[in-house]
Amino acid sequence: MKHQLTKYLLFVLLLKTISGLTGVWRWECEEGYCQKKEITPDTQDTAISLSACRLLCSDASALWPKPTGEIHVGTTLVKVNPNSISHSGVGSEKRSHSLIGGAMTRFNKQLNELRPKTKRADGGKTLEITYILSDPGLTDLTLETEEGYALTVVETSDGRLNATIVADNFYGGRNGLETLNQLIVYDDLREELIMPNDISITDKPAYPWRGLALDTSRNYITVDAIKNTLSAMASSKLNSFHWHITDSHSFPFTAQSLPDLREYGAYTPKKIYTPEDVADIVAHGRECGVRVIPEFDAPAHVGEGWQNTDYVVCFKAAPWQDYCVEPPCGQFDPTKDGLYDALESLYGDMIKQFQPTIFHMGGDEVHFGCWNSTASIVEWMQNQGWGRSEEDFIKLWDHFQTEALKRLYKQTSSNIPVILWTSTLTEGEYLEHLSKDQYIIQIWTTGSDPQISNLLANGYRVIISNYDALYLDCGFSGWVTDGNNWCSPYKGWQKIYENKPATVAGGKNDLVLGMEAALWTEQVDSASVDTRLWPRAAAMGEVLWSEPSNGWREAESRMLVQRERIINLGVNADALEPEWCRQYEESCPTNGKFNK
């Protein structure tokens, strides 16, 4: 370490002759902290900025999520010219080629955003990035896709920076690029971009599903806000965007074969997603290494948009507590044959627009009180020889789910994985209705619910979204009552960081595909979506990628750096603590090392 720092000092001495310093503060890596010191005549040649100090001094060079394999980052920092970056090596595979091109455009843009507009003059070393992909034809991110990579950077004898990213496919290559991006920082003492000239990192994720669920029905979220969300996901190597696109409140999705749904269901003619918007979001997601998964939640959570059909019962029923868990109520009538034709059309439109590798059928919060209060449904059930007990309504629900799944499979291949939320149907006694080969269960109950171990014991693959840690809408004021909302308190990033899959699952279990943080938008729209999601979702990103055994305190200084990176993307991530704590790492009372 000492030897390498000396190399850096020599380099700084050379550099000093061509640029002056801004400000009176420098940072020094001492006892594992970046410490704030005044620049004196003695130290001005060797002074380094906080961002440079973090690269040299922070755990894993402040990378987020922390790589899981070898991490070697040299301490010689060199100036890099963002106007002289090139890439090669993806060969003739057109689609991977254009995906890499898109990822490179984001990369270049982010580097430029690091610098103030007035400081974008040329100068610095050329950076050449070579991709070596063994499966360049792979362009769909599935549950089996290898997302790991190996990144090396060396300086050539003629002074160019030679970066090589070896991966199975584009997605791994993109993750390597993201890591490289995090190792290029803006030095605000010398006002230039710098990076280590010697890097060797191998890395791959612990879990294949690192997700974020966003509701765009309670309140509309603009296409730009969604694309920003995908960009922020990319920066934390989150890879699954679960789009809860419709609900009983509004229907902004454009189903070309059922145009009334949007016509009647969107809040305004502008608050919609056209097929072009969906294509734009899906394509942006790919470039960000993110699969976009559509959810059509049914048979509950339907209402607006279906006014011209007789498929929905209990719509806007009052008092709502008797018919649903949140107003406005609305539930499909599973006894209507026409319903399944409509669903097939809707699924077909979603499949065409999203080209998904996985589909979400919702299935949460079905309210038997609604079906039980509908005379025609009760009569239909009687004609089947059924009664009106819970078991009978489960049979009705099973009828819906079976018929709906058949229609989905008519529009896809029959082995497309389907996700359902936990519900009465996923409780032990009724589980037989759902095949473990067809369904993945998304858990939204508490992390200590025995249903989780039951699902795992029965061989179901699960995605964990326990609301006591991963619901990002918790902790605000109520809207159906006064006081705070139902899942208060607010879940801080520390709580999210401590919510480990192995703990929730009662041990490491391959059936746990990963986790998903969820944002329900009753009290959020495009104006505030960034601060609700970020930087908290990034905390889960590291939990799922790195599977850290440490707690949040050890991750804190890197988390603060990651929050700054997200801000740099133009995403309004919330502040976690006074900036003072970032500058006086060793003295800040929230600091993990200080408190140990």
Ligand SMILES: *[C@@H]1O[C@H](CO)[C@@H](O)[C@H](O)[C@H]1NC(C)=O
């Ligand atoms: C740069 O890296 C590539 C890929 O690893 C390698 O083939 C090439 O020889 C390197 N160039 C130099 C000048 O070291």
Ligand SMILES: *[C@@H]1O[C@H](CO)[C@@H](O)[C@H](O)[C@H]1NC(C)=O
């Ligand atoms: C449905 O309503 C009937 C008549 O009120 C009642 O006896 C039955 O318990 C209800 N079923 C359920 C599952 O609540």
